[in-house]
Amino acid sequence: MMKKRPDINELKEKAIKIRSTILKMLQIAGSGHTGGSLSEVEIILTLYKYEMSHNSKKPEWEQRDRFILSKGHGCPTLYAVLADCGYFSEDLLWTLRKMGSKLQGHPQRNVPLGLEASTGSLGQGLSIALGLALAAKMDKKDFRTYCLMGDGELQEGQIWEAAMMASFNKLDNLCGIVDNNKIQIDGFLKDVMNVEPLAEKWESFGWEVIRVDGHDVVGLMDAFDKVREIKGKPSVILADTIKGKGISFMENKASWHGVAPKEDEVEKALVELKKQK
Amino acid sequence: MEIKKVPTRDGFGKGLLELGKNNKDVVVLSADLTESTRANWFKNEYSERFVSCGVAEENMMSVAAGMALEGKVPFCCTFGVFAAGRAWNQLSISVSYMDLNVNIAGTHGGISVGPDGATHQALEEITLMRALPNMMVVVPADAIEAKKATIAAASIPHPVYLRFTRCGVPLVSKEEDEFIIGKAKTLKEGSDLTVIACGNMVCEALEAAQILQEQGVSVRVINMHTPKPLDEEIVLKAAKETKGIITCEEHTVVGGLGSAVAEVVCQNHPVPMKLIGVKNQFGQSGKTEELMKYYELTASDIVKRAKELLGA
Numbered sequence: 204m205m206k207k208r209p210d211i212n213e214l215k216e217k218a219i220k221i222r223s224t225i226l227k228m229l230q231i232a233g234s235g236h237t238g239g240s241l242s243e244v245e246i247i248l249t250l251y252k253y254e255m256s257h258n259s260k261k262p263e264w265e266q267r268d269r270f271i272l273s274k275g276h277g278c279p280t281l282y283a284v285l286a287d288c289g290y291f292s293e294d295l296l297w298t299l300r301k302m303g304s305k306l307q308g309h310p311q312r313n314v315p316l317g318l319e320a321s322t323g324s325l326g327q328g329l330s331i332a333l334g335l336a337l338a339a340k341m342d343k344k345d346f347r348t349y350c351l352m353g354d355g356e357l358q359e360g361q362i363w364e365a366a367m368m369a370s371f372n373k374l375d376n377l378c379g380i381v382d383n384n385k386i387q388i389d390g391f392l393k394d395v396m397n398v399e400p401l402a403e404k405w406e407s408f409g410w411e412v413i414r415v416d417g418h419d420v421v422g423l424m425d426a427f428d429k430v431r432e433i434k435g436k437p438s439v440i441l442a443d444t445i446k447g448k449g450i451s452f453m454e455n456k457a458s459w460h461g462v463a464p465k466e467d468e469v470e471k472a473l474v475e476l477k478k479q480k
Numbered sequence: 481m482e483i484k485k486v487p488t489r490d491g492f493g494k495g496l497l498e499l500g501k502n503n504k505d506v507v508v509l510s511a512d513l514t515e516s517t518r519a520n521w522f523k524n525e526y527s528e529r530f531v532s533c534g535v536a537e538e539n540m541m542s543v544a545a546g547m548a549l550e551g552k553v554p555f556c557c558t559f560g561v562f563a564a565g566r567a568w569n570q571l572s573i574s575v576s577y578m579d580l581n582v583n584i585a586g587t588h589g590g591i592s593v594g595p596d597g598a599t600h601q602a603l604e605e606i607t608l609m610r611a612l613p614n615m616m617v618v619v620p621a622d623a624i625e626a627k628k629a630t631i632a633a634a635s636i637p638h639p640v641y642l643r644f645t646r647c648g649v650p651l652v653s654k655e656e657d658e659f660i661i662g663k664a665k666t667l668k669e670g671s672d673l674t675v676i677a678c679g680n681m682v683c684e685a686l687e688a689a690q691i692l693q694e695q696g697v698s699v700r701v702i703n704m705h706t707p708k709p710l711d712e713e714i715v716l717k718a719a720k721e722t723k724g725i726i727t728c729e730e731h732t733v734v735g736g737l738g739s740a741v742a743e744v745v746c747q748n749h750p751v752p753m754k755l756i757g758v759k760n761q762f763g764q765s766g767k768t769e770e771l772m773k774y775y776e777l778t779a780s781d782i783v784k785r786a787k788e789l790l791g792a
């Protein structure tokens with residue numbers, strides 16, 4: 204079944220807008236995770252603007268597709284996309300990480316706002332997603348479940364416990380996505396704790412593996428189309444990305460993992476983003 | 481006057497550096513939080529004795545156990561939530577059951593962690609670690625004590641859990657002060673009431689004692705830097721010599737320092753008590769100072785509870 208695709212140029216522009224929103228949110232918050240929020244923009248955007256069936260006017264609609272952000276520290280991007288989809292007003296974005304805000308430093312479950320699960324302790328999200336998918340199969344419900352993981356997060360053993368269990372249960376309604384930006388907190392994964400060869404690992408755990416450029420919205424849409432056709436096993440999209448994507452002085456730098464940009468840095472970044480339009 | 485504040489994790493980093501120099505068996509393991517835990521200070525000097533574990537805390541604890549069996553003295557570094565919470569069963573069976581000299585550094589203890597919110601604010605480490613046989617639990621009051629506690633832990637042939645803060649804490653001790661794990665310190669004498677505190681609550685307790693003093697209430701302040709093994713003698717002395725005990729911890733009151741003190745007091749010499757701490761709630765995002773107020777963990781909260789206890 205072919206789905207109607209959004210306008211590619213509009214989607215690309217939206218990605219730029221989301222990036223600038225993320226930077227402003229983080230600057231106002233004064234702390235948070237910049238690098239891994241910027242690397243996942245196209246992935247989350249494509250999910251919400253193309254792939255997933257959902258309705259911000261009916262956030263509790265039973266048949267909605269579910270999204271679990273296993274790498275919970277990347278929530279600024281999810282918050283920005285949810286606001287863009289109309290789940291809540293943009294004003295809420297500027298309360299990120301502030302006392303009393305519904306937009307916590309790591310996501311706290313709040314279905315009316317579009318937040319499906321509390322995450323932030325790495326390695327747990329794929330198991331939660333698996334649970335949703337398993338329950339859907341039991342109840343013969345058609346919704347699909349998507350789970351975004353970090354590549355560093357794959358070092359958690361629990362991920363592989365879930366990987367084993369998902370294929371054992373033939374969960375073709377479950378789709379994992381890895382934000383494969385090759386950097387964690389301490390540096391490059393290859394220096395901290397190598398997780399490659401990733402495709403072979405997931406394959407040997409019984410998953411269908413699709414590799415894409417995680418910043419190419421067309422490639423991502425193609426990948427999601429393919430995944431929907433895979434029957435009898437779960438799929439994972441290995442999305443190759445750049446940590447800090449879009450801002451020259453942040454790209455591929457582990458030092459931008461958990462640091463918020465200052466005012467002058469945001470100004471410089473916004474100039475760069477403007478040029479990408 | 482600007483008060484000098486130092487995160488207790490900095491004291492840990494310094495302690496590791498000294499151990500690196502003096503004890504060739506010391507090895508440091510880290511789960512992708514090497515800078516945040518200050519393990520990088522050791523790593524930069526003694527890279528051959530630094531073990532990068534990646535984001536895999538459970539594995540790290542059991543690996544440390546294996547290394548300890550071969551005579552190494554491991555320090556496992558990560559945030560308290562991931563050390564005490566996520567790897568609890570590994571710390572139980574691989575580490576405590578075999579009673580190994582494995583030391584665990586859980587930084588980012590308490591709600592004072594701030595904007596990261598509930599998932600990163602460790603509130604149960606004292607409870608969880610205290611329940612493990614053989615495991616000792618140390619919560620240094622400042623960075624100076626943190627350094628001494630780190631060095632002391634290496635020479636104790638049992639597992640030691642060390643809890644450190646992310647945020648700055650005023651210094652309440654001096655370099656030349658003696659520090660012995662398991663031996664609490666009376667920081668201020670008093671006859672009406674005793675406040676027993678650990679970690680960053682010690683300085684709040686001192687401030688509260690000062691305020692109460694000015695109002696004519698004589699408060700004894702004890703720095704219980706070791707919730708386990710608890711200095712029972714100093715607790716019972718306080719129970720006998722003052723009218724009541726208040727405990728203070730930036731930690732859940734369920735099973736923490738307050739519970740440890742109450743277990744001793746109620747079985748030997750019952751006196752009125754108040755337990756100050758987080759009341760079985762999750763933390764949340766916010767600034768450190770806002771959160772300390774919200775969860776009622778400031779000097780003025782201690783003053784309030786003291787008056788309640790004295791019936792004034």
Ligand SMILES: Cc1ncc(C[n+]2csc(CCOP(=O)(O)OP(=O)(O)O)c2C)c(N)n1
Pocket residue numbers: 236238239240242274276277323324325326352353354355356357382384386387388446511512513535562566
């Ligand atoms: C269980 C657990 N351990 C440690 C952390 C601290 N932490 C937060 S992000 C991170 C690195 C994650 O790297 P990766 O998954 O590659 O994320 P990305 O690069 O996409 O931001 C770590 C270790 C955590 N949140 N949870």
